[in-house]
Amino acid sequence: MPELPDVEGFRRYFARHAAGRQVRGVRVRDAALVRNTSAQGLGRALAGQRFEQPSRTGKWLIAPAGGPRVLMHFGMTGLLSWSSGGDDEHRHDRVIFEVEGGELRYRNMRRFGGVWLAPAGTSVEKVTGPLGPDAMSLDRERLGELLAGRRGGIKAALMDQRLIAGIGNLLSDEVLWRARIHPSRPAHALSPRRIEALDRELHDVIAASNRRGRIPPQEGWLTGARDRRDGRCPRCGGPLRRGTVAGRTACWCPRCQRER
DNA sequence: TTGCATGTTCCGGA
C-alpha cells in the first residue's frame, strides 16, 4: 500500500499506540530488515527510551526515542500492527517493538523497505538519502519551479523522491488523470493552467486519501476503475489505457489526457 | 506456470 497517505496513516497509528510509551525491548524476527545496525544494536539503542511523537517525510516514518530515531520504510507491502492482548504474531511480522502496554509490529510481506536507526547526533538524511519537499506541504509556485527544471516526463518527475517526496505509482496516475495531463508529457512543458490544476488535484487527492489512511479504490476515482479488465474513465466513459511509463504500469484515459 | 504487484537501486545506453 504505502504511498504518502498510507504512511501518514501509519504515523497516526504510531502516535496513537506507541508515542509516549517506554520501550522495553525489540524482537527481531527477520534480521535482514534491520538495515543499518544489528538486532542487538537496535535493542540497545532503544531499550529504556521513550517513543516521542512520530513524523513523516515522503514515504518515511520517523520515530524519535530520546536521542536516537527509528526510521521505517514500508516498501510495497509494509504496515504497522498494534497488539495489546498478546495475540499471535503474523508470519510477516519482521520487527517487534515492545513498549509499555503492548507491542508495535512492523509487518512486511515482500521485504522491501525495512527499519533503520539514526543514532543521536546523526542526520536523518543519512538514512533516507536526499529527498525533495514533502508532497503535502508543496505549494503551486514551488511545484512549478521544480517541474520547470526537468527534462523528462511528468509522471517520472512526480515519482522521483529526490524531487518531491511521497508520490508513488497510484497517486501520480490519480492526480494526472484528474488534472487531465498525459503521464508522458514533458514536465517542463506544462502550462501555468496545468500546473495550477496539478497542484489543486494533488492536494485534494492527498487530503481525501489521508482521511482514509490510504488511496481509496473509490467510485469516481481512477483507482476505482484501473484494476478492472475493461476499465472505463469515470469522467468520460471512454476506455482506459495501461502501459509502461517511467518504468511502472501507468493507467490513463487517452481521451481526457492527450499526448500533447 | 506465468505475469504482475502501491518501492528503491543499480547498470548500461542514448
Place this chain on the structure above:
DNA sequence: GTCCGGAACATGCA
C-alpha cells in the same frame, strides 16, 4: 550530468 528502460530484490496471488 540527465534521463530512460530493464533487471534485481522477495513474496504471494490471480
